[in-house]
Amino acid sequence: MTERCVFRLTSGQLELIEVAPGVDIERDILDKMNFRPTIRAVRQMSAKIFQHGRMDLRGLLEDLDLSDRLAYDRDRNILFINFEGLRVRGPEDIEIIRAAVVEKAAHIGRRVATIVNYDAFHIDEEVAQQYAAMVRYLEESHYTKVSRYTTSAFMRIKLGEHLRRTVRPHIFENRADAHAFHEKSVTQENVV
Numbered sequence: 001m002t003e004r005c006v007f008r009l010t011s012g013q014l015e016l017i018e019v020a021p022g023v024d025i026e027r028d029i030l031d032k033m034n035f036r037p038t039i040r041a042v043r044q045m046s047a048k049i050f051q052h053g054r055m056d057l058r059g060l061l062e063d064l065d066l067s068d069r070l071a072y073d074r075d076r077n078i079l080f081i082n083f084e085g086l087r088v089r090g091p092e093d094i095e096i097i098r099a100a101v102v103e104k105a106a107h108i109g110r111r112v113a114t115i116v117n118y119d120a121f122h123i124d125e126e127v128a129q130q131y132a133a134m135v136r137y138l139e140e141s142h143y144t145k146v147s148r149y150t151t152s153a154f155m156r157i158k159l160g161e162h163l164r165r166t167v168r169p170h171i172f173e174n175r176a177d178a179h180a181f182h183e184k185s186v187t188q189e190n191v192v
Contacts, residue, residue, distance in 0.1 A: 003020065004019065004020050004028055004029055005019045005025075005029050005045075006018035010038070015038040015040065016029065016038070017043065018043045018045045019042055020044075020045050020049075021050065025039070025042065066097060066100035066101075067100060067103075067104075069081060069082040069086070070100060070101065072104065072108055076113070076182075077110070077144075078112060078114065078115060079101075079104065079105075079112040079114045079115075079143075080117075081101070081114060081115070082117045084118075084120055084121065085119075086122075087122045087123075088122070088124065090127055091127060091130055094131050094134050097134065098138065101138055105138075105141075111142060113143065113144050114143045114145070114147075115147050115148070115175075116146065117148075117150070117175070118148055118150035118152075118159060119149075119151055119152070119155075120152075121150065121155060123162075128162045129162065129165075132162045132163050132165060132166045132167075135163060145181075147170045147177075147182060148169065148170060148178065149175050149177065150171065150173075151173065156171045156173070
């Protein structure tokens with residue numbers, strides 16, 4: 001990450017994924033590099049990062065538009081869902097999540113493998129079963145397989161308790177293990 005852009009390491013290659021507002025990719029980034037990174041869908045960084053004063057990061061994380069939390073990798077047919085820092089307070093939050101994922105799935109046009117980031121996620125106990133039912137619906141309707149991850153052992157236990165009643169949770173300790181779950185499945189499918 002730099003003041004101009006953000007890169008992600010994917011399959012041993014550097015991929016340009018975000019640029020700062022007003023940055024020209026060719027002139028301000030690529031012309032200053034000794035190699036050309038992978039470029040697919042480049043997003044603009046939030047302008048709030050560059051403003052003076054407080055960012056209200058907690059508010060940004062908790063109330064981020066869900067469309068910003070869903071990313072689809074067409075090459076691998078994987079939908080990434082970033083629930084990091086998200087708080088689910090009531091039935092209306094569950095409906096917003098359901099609608100956003102259904103809309104994304106309709107846009108994709110086929111069932112997808114899914115990886116969900118639950119780091120710093122919180123769900124109010126009163127709606128946990130409604131949330132689990134919504135997750136089951138999404139799995140049955142739109143996903144081929146799902147893995148989840150969170151570094152919090154407490155959250156892995158809580159999610160497991162709620163989701164186990166409706167789906168196979170497949171909750172891992174870190175992102176790498178969640179990704180490996182999908183890679184292992186793809187390898188096994190190719191062998192058969």
